[in-house]
Amino acid sequence: MNIKLISVLTGSLLSLSMIINCGGKLGNNPKSSKDFPGKSIYEANCSPCHGMKGEGDGPAGANLNPKPRNYAKDGFKYGSSIEEVKRTVVEGIDGTAMPPWSNVLSDEQIVQVAEYVKFLASQSVE
Ligand code: HEC
Numbered sequence: 001m002n003i004k005l006i007s008v009l010t011g012s013l014l015s016l017s018m019i020i021n022c023g024g025k026l027g028n029n030p031k032s033s034k035d036f037p038g039k040s041i042y043e044a045n046c047s048p049c050h051g052m053k054g055e056g057d058g059p060a061g062a063n064l065n066p067k068p069r070n071y072a073k074d075g076f077k078y079g080s081s082i083e084e085v086k087r088t089v090v091e092g093i094d095g096t097a098m099p100p101w102s103n104v105l106s107d108e109q110i111v112q113v114a115e116y117v118k119f120l121a122s123q124s125v126e
Pocket residue numbers: 041042045046047048049050060061064066067068069075076077078079085088089093096097098099101113114117
């Protein structure tokens with residue numbers, strides 16, 4: 001192998017590892033609420049009962065029985081996988097104030113809002 005070829009190879013390896021490192025850093029950044037298209041859907045439709053941060057403290061939720069719970073602290077009674085959260089949102093919960101959303105939101109919006117609920121649930125609470 002001649003010197004020129006070796007230096008070309010080393011050069012491209014170096015730049016490749018720089019690209020990979022860069023990608024790794026981006027991937028490790030914690031997501032912020034602004035990364036979620038479901039945020040505005042949630043704030044318009046869900047926060048009155050569930051609270052802006054999903055803490056179950058929305059003004060319209062205060063006198064409900066059962067009351068909405070704190071997603072992060074109390075977990076999910078009806079399943080915490082994205083599929084289960086989506087189903088809860090689509091169907092609502094019989095006998096509670098939680099309405100079905102399938103006639104209000106599109107399938108895409110329901111996925112987005114379910115992802116935002118999961119994000120809120122993953123946020124640590126003091
Ligand atoms: C009118 C008040 C109200 C609104 C508006 C509302 N919810 Fe609810 N929601 C509730 C109540 C009350 C419960 C708790 C029911 C229970 O404990 O059985 C609940 C439960 C849930 C659960 C199940 C939590 C669990 O324990 O498994 C999810 C998920 C949920 N809501 C998501 C949403 C989303 C997303 C929206 C907006 C698109 C929304 N809710 C809007 C009142 C509301």
